[in-house]
Amino acid sequence: MRRDVVIVGAGPAGSALAGVLGELGWDVLLLERRSFPHHKVCGEFLSPEAQASLQGMGVYAAVAALKPAPVTQAKLVSRAGVTVQTALPGCAWGISRFALDAALAAAAQQRGVDLCTQATATAIRQDGQRFEVIVRSGHKVESIQARAVIAACGRYSLPGLPPYSDPRSRTGQRQAGYVGIKCHYQQVAMPAQVELFFFPGGYVGVNPIEGGRVNLCLLATPAALDRGGRTISSMQEAIALWNPALGRRLAGGQALPETEVAVAPVDTYRPASPWAGVACLGDTAVMIPPLCGDGMAMALRSAELCAPLADDFLRGKLSLAGWRAAYQTRWHAEFDRPVRLGRSLQTMLNLPLLADVFMGFGRLAPFLVTALFRATRSARSRP
Protein backbone atom coordinates (compact mmCIF):
# COMPACT_ATOMS: atom_id res chain seq x y z
CA MET A 1 0.00 0.00 0.00
CA ARG A 2 1.29 3.50 -0.78
CA ARG A 3 0.55 6.34 1.63
CA ASP A 4 0.92 10.06 1.20
CA VAL A 5 2.67 10.43 4.55
CA VAL A 6 3.95 8.08 7.24
CA ILE A 7 4.64 9.73 10.60
CA VAL A 8 6.73 7.71 13.04
CA GLY A 9 5.73 8.32 16.66
CA ALA A 10 2.42 9.45 18.19
CA GLY A 11 3.73 11.81 20.86
CA PRO A 12 2.55 15.45 20.87
CA ALA A 13 4.60 16.32 17.75
CA GLY A 14 3.58 13.34 15.60
CA SER A 15 -0.11 13.34 16.54
CA ALA A 16 -0.53 17.10 16.15
CA LEU A 17 1.12 17.12 12.71
CA ALA A 18 -0.81 14.03 11.62
CA GLY A 19 -4.09 15.74 12.52
CA VAL A 20 -3.26 18.85 10.48
CA LEU A 21 -2.25 16.82 7.42
CA GLY A 22 -5.26 14.53 7.82
CA GLU A 23 -7.58 17.51 7.87
CA LEU A 24 -5.95 18.80 4.69
CA GLY A 25 -7.08 15.57 3.04
CA TRP A 26 -3.82 13.62 2.88
CA ASP A 27 -3.69 9.89 3.48
CA VAL A 28 -1.69 9.81 6.74
CA LEU A 29 -0.45 6.74 8.58
CA LEU A 30 0.61 7.44 12.17
CA LEU A 31 2.77 4.70 13.68
CA GLU A 32 3.15 4.26 17.43
CA ARG A 33 5.11 1.44 19.01
CA ARG A 34 3.04 1.47 22.21
CA SER A 35 -0.73 1.38 22.80
CA PHE A 36 -2.83 4.16 24.35
CA PRO A 37 -3.15 5.28 27.04
CA HIS A 38 0.28 4.96 28.59
CA HIS A 39 2.30 6.75 31.22
CA LYS A 40 5.38 8.61 30.01
CA VAL A 41 8.27 10.16 31.94
CA CYS A 42 7.56 13.90 31.91
CA GLY A 43 7.05 16.80 34.32
CA GLU A 44 3.58 17.13 32.73
CA PHE A 45 3.90 20.90 32.75
CA LEU A 46 2.46 22.24 29.52
CA SER A 47 3.85 25.75 29.20
CA PRO A 48 1.65 28.73 28.23
CA GLU A 49 3.56 28.88 24.93
CA ALA A 50 2.27 25.42 23.95
CA GLN A 51 -1.31 26.67 23.91
CA ALA A 52 -0.68 28.91 20.89
CA SER A 53 0.49 25.87 18.91
CA LEU A 54 -2.44 23.76 20.11
CA GLN A 55 -4.70 26.55 18.86
CA GLY A 56 -2.77 26.92 15.60
CA MET A 57 -3.16 23.21 14.87
CA GLY A 58 -6.83 22.98 15.87
CA VAL A 59 -6.44 20.80 18.98
CA TYR A 60 -6.78 23.36 21.80
CA ALA A 61 -10.35 22.29 22.63
CA ALA A 62 -9.40 18.60 22.74
CA VAL A 63 -6.74 19.32 25.38
CA ALA A 64 -8.79 21.90 27.33
CA ALA A 65 -11.56 19.25 27.61
CA LEU A 66 -9.18 17.15 29.75
CA LYS A 67 -9.53 19.83 32.46
CA PRO A 68 -5.81 20.45 33.04
CA ALA A 69 -4.80 21.98 36.39
CA PRO A 70 -3.95 25.68 36.06
CA VAL A 71 -0.34 26.58 36.94
CA THR A 72 0.44 30.28 37.35
CA GLN A 73 3.59 30.43 39.51
CA ALA A 74 7.04 28.84 39.54
CA LYS A 75 9.13 28.18 42.64
CA LEU A 76 12.77 27.09 42.66
CA VAL A 77 14.41 25.69 45.80
CA SER A 78 18.21 25.24 45.80
CA ARG A 79 20.02 22.51 47.74
CA ALA A 80 20.84 25.08 50.42
CA GLY A 81 17.13 25.94 50.73
CA VAL A 82 17.35 29.29 48.92
CA THR A 83 13.94 29.87 47.35
CA VAL A 84 12.82 32.00 44.41
CA GLN A 85 9.20 32.42 43.47
CA THR A 86 8.00 34.09 40.31
CA ALA A 87 4.84 34.47 38.24
CA LEU A 88 4.69 32.58 34.95
CA PRO A 89 4.13 34.64 31.81
CA GLY A 90 0.59 33.25 31.42
CA CYS A 91 -1.38 30.30 32.71
CA ALA A 92 0.35 26.96 32.10
CA TRP A 93 -1.41 23.61 32.36
CA GLY A 94 -0.63 20.55 34.45
CA ILE A 95 -1.79 17.59 32.42
CA SER A 96 -0.79 13.92 32.55
CA ARG A 97 0.82 12.41 29.46
CA PHE A 98 -1.52 9.46 30.04
CA ALA A 99 -4.43 11.75 29.09
CA LEU A 100 -2.68 14.22 26.78
CA ASP A 101 -0.99 11.82 24.34
CA ALA A 102 -4.13 9.68 24.04
CA ALA A 103 -6.30 12.76 23.42
CA LEU A 104 -3.99 14.12 20.70
CA ALA A 105 -3.83 10.72 18.97
CA ALA A 106 -7.65 10.40 19.15
CA ALA A 107 -8.03 13.93 17.75
CA ALA A 108 -5.79 12.95 14.81
CA GLN A 109 -7.95 9.88 14.16
CA GLN A 110 -11.06 12.07 14.15
CA ARG A 111 -9.43 14.12 11.41
CA GLY A 112 -9.02 11.08 9.18
CA VAL A 113 -5.60 9.81 10.26
CA ASP A 114 -4.98 6.08 10.27
CA LEU A 115 -3.38 5.37 13.67
CA CYS A 116 -1.55 2.08 14.00
CA THR A 117 -0.44 1.27 17.57
CA GLN A 118 1.97 -1.43 18.71
CA ALA A 119 3.64 -0.86 15.38
CA THR A 120 7.37 -0.08 15.47
CA ALA A 121 9.12 1.46 12.50
CA THR A 122 12.45 -0.35 12.29
CA ALA A 123 13.92 1.35 9.21
CA ILE A 124 13.33 4.14 6.73
CA ARG A 125 14.73 3.82 3.22
CA GLN A 126 14.75 6.36 0.46
CA ASP A 127 14.80 5.68 -3.26
CA GLY A 128 14.72 8.95 -5.16
CA GLN A 129 11.47 10.69 -4.22
CA ARG A 130 9.95 7.52 -2.70
CA PHE A 131 10.25 6.26 0.84
CA GLU A 132 9.86 2.83 2.32
CA VAL A 133 9.18 2.28 6.00
CA ILE A 134 9.68 -1.15 7.52
CA VAL A 135 7.16 -1.75 10.31
CA ARG A 136 7.15 -4.50 12.89
CA SER A 137 3.84 -5.36 14.55
CA GLY A 138 4.15 -8.39 16.83
CA HIS A 139 5.65 -11.09 14.60
CA LYS A 140 4.49 -9.38 11.41
CA VAL A 141 6.92 -7.28 9.37
CA GLU A 142 5.49 -5.04 6.67
CA SER A 143 6.91 -2.66 4.08
CA ILE A 144 4.98 0.57 3.56
CA GLN A 145 5.61 2.90 0.64
CA ALA A 146 5.12 6.62 1.17
CA ARG A 147 5.61 9.89 -0.66
CA ALA A 148 6.84 11.50 2.56
CA VAL A 149 8.06 10.29 5.95
CA ILE A 150 8.38 12.37 9.11
CA ALA A 151 10.29 11.25 12.21
CA ALA A 152 8.56 12.19 15.49
CA CYS A 153 9.88 9.26 17.50
CA GLY A 154 11.01 11.30 20.50
CA ARG A 155 14.52 10.90 21.79
CA TYR A 156 14.88 7.64 19.88
CA SER A 157 16.40 7.46 16.45
CA LEU A 158 15.89 4.99 13.67
CA PRO A 159 18.35 2.98 11.68
CA GLY A 160 17.89 4.19 8.13
CA LEU A 161 17.57 7.87 8.91
CA PRO A 162 20.66 9.00 7.04
CA PRO A 163 22.94 9.65 8.82
CA TYR A 164 21.88 7.13 11.46
CA SER A 165 22.37 8.73 14.81
CA ASP A 166 22.36 6.32 17.69
CA PRO A 167 21.79 8.44 20.81
CA ARG A 168 23.88 6.01 22.86
CA SER A 169 27.01 6.75 20.85
CA ARG A 170 26.74 10.44 20.15
CA THR A 171 27.83 12.10 23.32
CA GLY A 172 29.65 9.30 25.10
CA GLN A 173 29.97 9.61 28.85
CA ARG A 174 27.81 12.67 29.19
CA GLN A 175 25.01 10.67 27.60
CA ALA A 176 25.02 8.22 30.48
CA GLY A 177 24.36 11.24 32.72
CA TYR A 178 20.62 11.26 33.35
CA VAL A 179 17.82 8.96 34.35
CA GLY A 180 14.23 10.23 34.42
CA ILE A 181 11.53 8.89 36.78
CA LYS A 182 8.00 10.10 37.28
CA CYS A 183 5.10 9.16 39.55
CA HIS A 184 1.65 10.59 40.37
CA TYR A 185 0.64 11.34 43.94
CA GLN A 186 -2.68 11.96 45.60
CA GLN A 187 -3.53 13.83 48.79
CA VAL A 188 -0.77 16.40 48.30
CA ALA A 189 -1.83 19.97 49.09
CA MET A 190 -0.43 21.91 46.15
CA PRO A 191 -1.04 25.50 45.03
CA ALA A 192 -1.27 26.37 41.31
CA GLN A 193 2.49 26.31 40.88
CA VAL A 194 5.34 24.28 39.48
CA GLU A 195 8.13 23.67 41.98
CA LEU A 196 11.70 22.66 41.22
CA PHE A 197 13.86 21.19 43.98
CA PHE A 198 17.59 20.76 43.35
CA PHE A 199 19.70 18.08 44.99
CA PRO A 200 23.24 16.76 44.40
CA GLY A 201 23.13 15.15 40.97
CA GLY A 202 19.75 16.29 39.77
CA TYR A 203 16.42 17.97 40.36
CA VAL A 204 12.77 17.16 40.96
CA GLY A 205 9.78 18.95 39.46
CA VAL A 206 6.39 18.84 41.17
CA ASN A 207 3.15 20.30 39.85
CA PRO A 208 -0.60 19.69 40.02
CA ILE A 209 -2.27 17.81 37.16
CA GLU A 210 -5.90 17.02 36.31
CA GLY A 211 -8.13 15.18 38.77
CA GLY A 212 -6.55 16.70 41.89
CA ARG A 213 -3.35 14.69 41.52
CA VAL A 214 0.23 15.89 41.64
CA ASN A 215 3.02 14.73 39.30
CA LEU A 216 6.57 14.28 40.57
CA CYS A 217 9.30 13.92 38.00
CA LEU A 218 13.01 13.70 38.66
CA LEU A 219 16.07 13.83 36.49
CA ALA A 220 19.20 12.46 38.17
CA THR A 221 22.63 11.08 37.39
CA PRO A 222 23.02 7.31 37.86
CA ALA A 223 25.35 8.08 40.82
CA ALA A 224 22.61 10.12 42.55
CA LEU A 225 20.16 7.34 41.82
CA ASP A 226 22.51 4.80 43.42
CA ARG A 227 22.84 7.02 46.49
CA GLY A 228 19.08 7.43 46.66
CA GLY A 229 18.10 3.80 46.23
CA ARG A 230 16.83 3.59 42.62
CA THR A 231 13.04 3.55 43.26
CA ILE A 232 10.78 6.58 43.45
CA SER A 233 9.93 5.94 47.13
CA SER A 234 13.54 5.52 48.24
CA MET A 235 14.61 8.47 46.07
CA GLN A 236 11.81 10.56 47.55
CA GLU A 237 13.08 9.85 51.07
CA ALA A 238 16.69 10.57 50.09
CA ILE A 239 15.82 13.80 48.29
CA ALA A 240 13.72 14.92 51.24
CA LEU A 241 16.91 14.66 53.31
CA TRP A 242 18.98 16.51 50.68
CA ASN A 243 16.30 19.14 50.11
CA PRO A 244 13.85 19.15 53.08
CA ALA A 245 11.43 21.49 51.27
CA LEU A 246 10.46 18.54 49.04
CA GLY A 247 9.75 16.38 52.09
CA ARG A 248 7.45 19.10 53.43
CA ARG A 249 5.63 19.38 50.09
CA LEU A 250 4.96 15.65 49.81
CA ALA A 251 4.14 15.09 53.51
CA GLY A 252 0.98 12.98 53.80
CA GLY A 253 0.89 12.32 50.04
CA GLN A 254 0.34 8.87 48.63
CA ALA A 255 2.32 7.67 45.61
CA LEU A 256 0.36 5.76 42.95
CA PRO A 257 2.77 2.95 41.96
CA GLU A 258 0.90 2.09 38.73
CA THR A 259 1.85 5.53 37.39
CA GLU A 260 5.60 5.13 38.04
CA VAL A 261 7.80 4.98 34.95
CA ALA A 262 11.51 5.46 34.34
CA VAL A 263 13.58 6.26 31.30
CA ALA A 264 17.30 6.26 30.50
CA PRO A 265 19.48 7.55 29.05
CA VAL A 266 18.22 11.12 28.74
CA ASP A 267 20.64 13.22 26.67
CA THR A 268 19.93 16.91 26.96
CA TYR A 269 23.19 17.90 25.22
CA ARG A 270 22.81 15.94 21.96
CA PRO A 271 23.51 18.07 18.86
CA ALA A 272 20.41 19.31 17.02
CA SER A 273 19.35 17.53 13.83
CA PRO A 274 16.05 18.87 12.47
CA TRP A 275 16.63 16.99 9.22
CA ALA A 276 18.18 13.55 8.91
CA GLY A 277 17.07 12.40 5.47
CA VAL A 278 13.50 13.23 6.56
CA ALA A 279 12.07 16.04 8.70
CA CYS A 280 12.65 15.43 12.42
CA LEU A 281 10.20 16.90 14.93
CA GLY A 282 10.23 17.44 18.69
CA ASP A 283 12.77 15.48 20.70
CA THR A 284 13.98 13.67 17.57
CA ALA A 285 15.45 16.99 16.44
CA VAL A 286 16.74 18.11 19.84
CA MET A 287 16.02 17.87 23.58
CA ILE A 288 15.79 21.04 25.62
CA PRO A 289 16.60 20.46 29.33
CA PRO A 290 13.37 19.48 31.11
CA LEU A 291 13.75 22.19 33.76
CA CYS A 292 12.73 24.73 31.10
CA GLY A 293 9.35 22.95 30.91
CA ASP A 294 9.26 23.64 27.19
CA GLY A 295 9.89 20.29 25.48
CA MET A 296 6.25 19.73 24.58
CA ALA A 297 5.81 23.33 23.41
CA MET A 298 8.84 22.90 21.15
CA ALA A 299 7.56 19.56 19.87
CA LEU A 300 4.20 21.12 19.00
CA ARG A 301 5.81 24.19 17.47
CA SER A 302 8.10 22.07 15.28
CA ALA A 303 4.99 20.24 14.01
CA GLU A 304 3.39 23.61 13.29
CA LEU A 305 6.48 24.73 11.36
CA CYS A 306 6.60 21.49 9.37
CA ALA A 307 2.91 21.22 8.42
CA PRO A 308 2.70 23.84 5.62
CA LEU A 309 6.01 22.64 4.15
CA ALA A 310 4.89 19.01 4.11
CA ASP A 311 1.63 20.12 2.49
CA ASP A 312 3.51 22.11 -0.18
CA PHE A 313 5.76 19.12 -0.84
CA LEU A 314 2.80 16.77 -1.28
CA ARG A 315 1.11 19.28 -3.61
CA GLY A 316 4.28 19.37 -5.71
CA LYS A 317 4.93 23.04 -4.90
CA LEU A 318 8.19 22.24 -3.07
CA SER A 319 10.96 19.74 -3.77
CA LEU A 320 12.37 17.56 -0.98
CA ALA A 321 15.49 19.77 -0.99
CA GLY A 322 13.28 22.87 -0.76
CA TRP A 323 11.35 21.38 2.17
CA ARG A 324 14.60 20.51 3.89
CA ALA A 325 16.13 23.99 3.39
CA ALA A 326 13.00 25.86 4.52
CA TYR A 327 12.39 23.64 7.56
CA GLN A 328 16.01 23.76 8.71
CA THR A 329 16.12 27.55 8.37
CA ARG A 330 12.89 28.08 10.30
CA TRP A 331 13.79 25.47 12.91
CA HIS A 332 17.23 26.94 13.64
CA ALA A 333 15.84 30.50 13.72
CA GLU A 334 13.34 29.53 16.42
CA PHE A 335 15.12 26.94 18.53
CA ASP A 336 18.90 27.46 18.48
CA ARG A 337 18.87 30.23 21.07
CA PRO A 338 16.38 28.71 23.54
CA VAL A 339 18.20 25.37 23.47
CA ARG A 340 21.58 27.03 24.05
CA LEU A 341 20.21 29.09 26.95
CA GLY A 342 18.31 26.15 28.43
CA ARG A 343 21.47 24.06 28.48
CA SER A 344 23.46 26.86 30.15
CA LEU A 345 20.72 27.29 32.74
CA GLN A 346 20.71 23.56 33.53
CA THR A 347 24.50 23.47 33.85
CA MET A 348 24.47 26.51 36.15
CA LEU A 349 21.67 25.26 38.39
CA ASN A 350 23.43 21.93 38.83
CA LEU A 351 26.49 23.70 40.28
CA PRO A 352 25.74 24.38 43.97
CA LEU A 353 27.59 27.68 44.33
CA LEU A 354 26.37 29.19 41.08
CA ALA A 355 22.84 27.97 41.77
CA ASP A 356 22.80 29.75 45.14
CA VAL A 357 24.20 32.96 43.62
CA PHE A 358 21.51 32.76 40.90
CA MET A 359 18.77 32.13 43.47
CA GLY A 360 20.10 34.97 45.62
CA PHE A 361 19.82 37.38 42.70
CA GLY A 362 16.45 35.88 41.87
CA ARG A 363 15.14 36.61 45.36
CA LEU A 364 16.13 40.25 45.04
CA ALA A 365 14.82 40.57 41.49
CA PRO A 366 12.38 37.76 40.58
CA PHE A 367 11.71 39.46 37.23
CA LEU A 368 15.26 38.44 36.21
CA VAL A 369 14.36 34.77 36.70
CA THR A 370 11.17 35.27 34.68
CA ALA A 371 13.16 37.01 31.94
CA LEU A 372 15.73 34.21 31.83
CA PHE A 373 13.14 31.46 31.58
CA ARG A 374 11.29 33.51 28.94
CA ALA A 375 14.49 33.65 26.92
CA THR A 376 14.42 29.84 26.78
CA ARG A 377 11.19 30.08 24.74
CA SER A 378 11.20 30.11 20.96
CA ALA A 379 10.76 33.53 19.33
CA ARG A 380 7.29 32.71 17.91
CA SER A 381 5.86 31.18 21.05
CA ARG A 382 6.82 33.90 23.51
CA PRO A 383 3.55 35.53 24.60
Ligand SMILES: Cc1cc2nc3c(=O)[nH]c(=O)nc-3n(C[C@H](O)[C@H](O)[C@H](O)COP(=O)(O)OP(=O)(O)OC[C@H]3O[C@@H](n4cnc5c(N)ncnc54)[C@H](O)[C@@H]3O)c2cc1C
Ligand atom coordinates in the same frame (compact mmCIF):
# COMPACT_ATOMS: atom_id res chain seq x y z
C1 LIG B 1 12.45 13.86 32.98
C2 LIG B 1 11.74 14.67 31.92
C3 LIG B 1 10.84 15.65 32.29
C4 LIG B 1 10.19 16.42 31.32
N1 LIG B 1 9.30 17.37 31.71
C5 LIG B 1 8.69 18.14 30.79
C6 LIG B 1 7.72 19.11 31.17
O1 LIG B 1 7.36 19.23 32.34
N2 LIG B 1 7.17 19.88 30.19
C7 LIG B 1 7.50 19.74 28.88
O2 LIG B 1 6.97 20.49 28.04
N3 LIG B 1 8.40 18.81 28.48
C8 LIG B 1 8.98 18.01 29.40
N4 LIG B 1 9.85 17.04 29.00
C9 LIG B 1 10.13 16.89 27.59
C10 LIG B 1 8.96 16.23 26.86
O3 LIG B 1 8.63 15.02 27.47
C11 LIG B 1 9.34 16.00 25.40
O4 LIG B 1 9.96 17.16 24.89
C12 LIG B 1 8.13 15.67 24.55
O5 LIG B 1 7.54 14.46 24.97
C13 LIG B 1 8.55 15.56 23.08
O6 LIG B 1 7.45 15.15 22.31
P1 LIG B 1 7.71 14.30 21.00
O7 LIG B 1 6.39 14.16 20.35
O8 LIG B 1 8.84 14.87 20.25
O9 LIG B 1 8.25 12.88 21.52
P2 LIG B 1 7.61 11.80 22.49
O10 LIG B 1 6.61 12.39 23.41
O11 LIG B 1 8.76 11.08 23.10
O12 LIG B 1 6.84 10.84 21.51
C14 LIG B 1 7.51 9.99 20.61
C15 LIG B 1 6.65 8.76 20.39
O13 LIG B 1 7.25 7.97 19.38
C16 LIG B 1 7.10 6.60 19.73
N5 LIG B 1 8.16 5.88 19.02
C17 LIG B 1 9.50 5.93 19.25
N6 LIG B 1 10.16 5.17 18.37
C18 LIG B 1 9.22 4.63 17.55
C19 LIG B 1 9.29 3.76 16.44
N7 LIG B 1 10.47 3.30 15.99
N8 LIG B 1 8.13 3.38 15.83
C20 LIG B 1 6.92 3.83 16.29
N9 LIG B 1 6.80 4.67 17.35
C21 LIG B 1 7.94 5.08 17.97
C22 LIG B 1 7.25 6.60 21.24
O14 LIG B 1 6.63 5.46 21.83
C23 LIG B 1 6.55 7.90 21.62
O15 LIG B 1 5.17 7.73 21.96
C24 LIG B 1 10.48 16.21 29.95
C25 LIG B 1 11.37 15.20 29.57
C26 LIG B 1 11.99 14.43 30.54
C27 LIG B 1 12.93 13.34 30.11
